[in-house]
Amino acid sequence: MIIRLVMLAELVAITAALTLPESLQSLGLASFILATAAFVVAIFPSSASLGLAKLLRPYLVVVLAAPALWMALQAVPMPVDTLGNPIWATASAALNEPLAEMITVDIGATMLSLAQYCAVLAAAFVTAVITLDRYRAAQVLHLLLSVTTIATAMWFGKEARAVAGPDGSTVAVLGVLLACATAIRAADQLRRHRRPGIVAPTPLPALSAAIIAMIVCMTALLIRTDSAAVIAALLGSGILVSVFSIRRWYLGLWGTAGVLATAAILFIAGATVIPFRTNTDVTIALSTSSQIATERMLQDVRPAGSGAGASTVLLPLYGDVDIGAPRERSTAAAAIVIDMGWAFLCGLVVIAMLGACILFRRSLSRGYDYVYPALGAGASIALPILAFAEHGILGLGASLLVAALFGLAFGQSVPGVGREALTVESKEASDWMAGPVPASRPRLASALVTIWPRVALMVLGIVLIMQTMWMVLPTWYLAGQSSLSAAVSAAAAWPNGISKPVSVAAARGDFRIHGESLPRGEPALAADEQKTELPAASSSLVRSLRSSPLHGDIWLMLAASKQNSSQSSTAAMLKMSYYTAPNDLDLLPLRLSVALATDAVVRELEFRDLIKRDVSLVVTRGSAIRSALVTAYRSASSEGKIYLESLISELDPTYLDNMRAPRSRQGSR
Incomplete structure (x- = not known):
């Protein structure tokens, strides 16, 4: 019952982020819901601790913590003036008072980006813990498919001139991948259902839903988006089909190599179909919209970036006056370079490719539930293409949906993690019923291994609660202020720094x-x-x-x-x-x-x-x-x-x- 409530809470958070416009209120709502879910997962199900500890390897912890640490470092005064952005020295001269130089040009924007990243981590962790059980993983897969299909249908139903959510095409691509994964899983169930002596629920409803979702999402992509999003969806689905082909026909080493070679050829062929813009930066080469201001920002980008979230603040400075023109949106890759630097983007691309390889290998080593890591591998291929074509992947709703998808993929990527966790839980319960036993070093080490994921989830929940208060309370306080003087005077009562x-x-x-x-x-x-x-x-x-x-x-x-x-x-x-x-x-x-x-x-x-x-x-x-x-x-x-x-x-x-x-x-x- 508790796990079902956590699943419902996460579903509500993702749905609210997809339907509500991006604002402090929507991010605060998502942070509060995910904080509650993290607390519940950390406190109640003891089997989750061992499972999450086996999933969170040390290298993965470092990879996940690095972006948060870099964002926090950007908002810290630099000990050397040359490391900070020159705008702080110029502002200090204009105000005639000393100002600490920082990498970021906007502390508030950077801290909001950090808050969104913490919410994304919470969504991934909570989903990974929930989906350690294969039956819950199937439920989460179906829920995500439903959310993406409905969101894509709403996005597709809007008028073409309306901005129906900047992350609509990203959600549609994820919907295609989820529909493909659901269809493959239903096909496997249908094959098992036909075997004599095996009684299993009929997979026809899931297969029908997957077909309908595929039609809706692909139609939206073909009509409302460009070729880059369509190719990304097809290449991501191709990874799933490749894994299904290898597992379905029991191909050996040479057969697997042939399938991978065919997938590589299709990948290269698909890349040639995408229209590349020449004589421009590589981060905006796949974009079909105007990127004039973004190209100017990329020419002035610093090695350490301008601070997470700064691309949105800097965009009006580099744009032209064009009354009535639609607002320019930088591609996700360009925004990452402007905010975090070139090295950060290159690291993300490398991690995405390594993640695709790891999940692809784990999908081949799984037994029945291989479709989940294959889904993550397909997403690891499709999302980088989208990042170089549009901005939607950085949206709140799309990022939470991506986090839930990868949490599902990694939660079911290691064979036997859920069963081992339940076995340990049963053993702990029997030991507790048998009475106290003398403490030993192995038991202490085992306790430390199982307790640190709980502590990590608790700390993440506390951070989410604190950032929710930081975002929502000032907005409520200023809601009643109608004049400029009253609003600014209210801001003066707050401490200096990120909380203004x-x-x-x-x-x-x-x-x-x-x-x-x-x-x-x-x-x-x-x-x-x-x-x-x-x-x-x-x-x-x-x-x-x-x-x-x-x-x-x-x-x-x-x-x-x-x-x-x-x-x-x-x-x-x-x-x-x-x-x-x-x-x-x-x-x-x-x-x-x-x-x-x-x-x-x-x-x-x-x-x-x-x-x-x-x-x-x-x-x-x-x-x-x-x-x-x-x-x-x-x-x-x-x-x-x-x-x-x-x-x-x-x-x-x-x-x-x-x-x-x-x-x-x-x-x-």
Whole structure:
């Protein structure tokens, strides 16, 4: 009963992650559910400890812990300045206060990525423990097939222009693999069912469900995705079919070599079908969508990366202003390189290939339940192809689904682990009934072997609970704050570092400061209100920048608050706003007002080019915010007015009279 509740909880977590939009709330919900499942698995079933201890070999523990340690290291101040990102030194000079240099450019984004990775580990561990039993493994396989089929059908049913979940194609590919595995298992059951003297449940319902799921997922892939996703699904399924062929016809060494050679030829042939983009980075060569900003980021990537999750924060800085265009999404491989560095991506590819080989070998050594490790081997081939073609594999729902699939594959990859665990459990129960016995070193060593997986699950559950509180509580606290000043003041009460609600929310776009601070349609009123509210909140804004200096809206607010006190400070912060948010049209009204009202800014040649670019954007592309020029003209200094008039006369001479009209009417009055 307890295991069934854990299975239901994990199913709810994956379903919620697939159906809800990615946000702090969805990640917090998934973390809480998985934390509860980890606690239950660690406390109640004693047989799970031995089974998990046999699965978690030392090298596997190191491999799984390395990404988490690297993410944590990215958010730690570097002892040597050259190791940190240069943006921290630039921000320190603009704020005129020392800032610790770190590898990451956004602490909140990195800690959110670490939180998601912990949730993925919990999903994998819990699934591995549950599926030590072969009957539970079959139930988990059928549940995952149902979830992927329904999610793919919902994704396929959306309109083509709608963004129906960025991880839809990844889920569809996994659905094809799960359907293939279910069909192979049903075929084996059907063959066993026909043998005389063997009574087994009929596999026809499972086979029918697998066929329906295969049709739904393949139809979605053929219609809604590109050839890379289709080839990935076919190659992953080819691994399953290869294992089935070897096991079905009892092929020997040469037969196995022939099947593997055929699979290799098909793999190479499939790779040639995928359209590769030439003269571009290899991480975006398979992508069919626009990757202009991503290619620019890849040219500036550092060996240690820019911090986990930083690619999403950096993307607006490298993009162009294109009103109405769909938002660019980097491929998963490109995002990993930008966030973690080239060495990390190469390590992941090597580990994926080694994992495919290990699971393929274990599937050949299994007896009846060989389909589960073969499923993991197929996924290890398909997912790297998807990573180089699109972004979906890094989504919360897709990553949890992948974790559950690999937990199922590894949970059933070692023969006899479940039976050995149950035998040890029965022996422990009989020893307890017989009474106490003298302690011995072998018994102590055995206890240590069986207890450390429990401790690991408990620690992981505690980490998940802590990160859930870190994500959800600040959001609830700020939910009632309606004004910018109130929200920023609330953030000031939190400790410095990763726990700032404003910084954390800004990393994922859940709490857009400039979305509230610059209402659309009334740029003049917004600019006037900002100048009155900002001085009181400037200290809170500075605290937000200590978590991430890439928020151009916050730099602009600080520049506006310092406008009447120090022109040099205003210029430094305004320059940071230009460099960290060059293409944010919502910031143009206030930014032009502050820039043209500061003589030190207008006189500098670099600022003149930046102001000219903003004015050109307003005149040529931002007809809805042209009134911002009138507001900027009214508040501009004498030098600022002269420079703005010269720019308008070059770009749109007819608008110059409209801009001067309010001033002339005021003079006549």
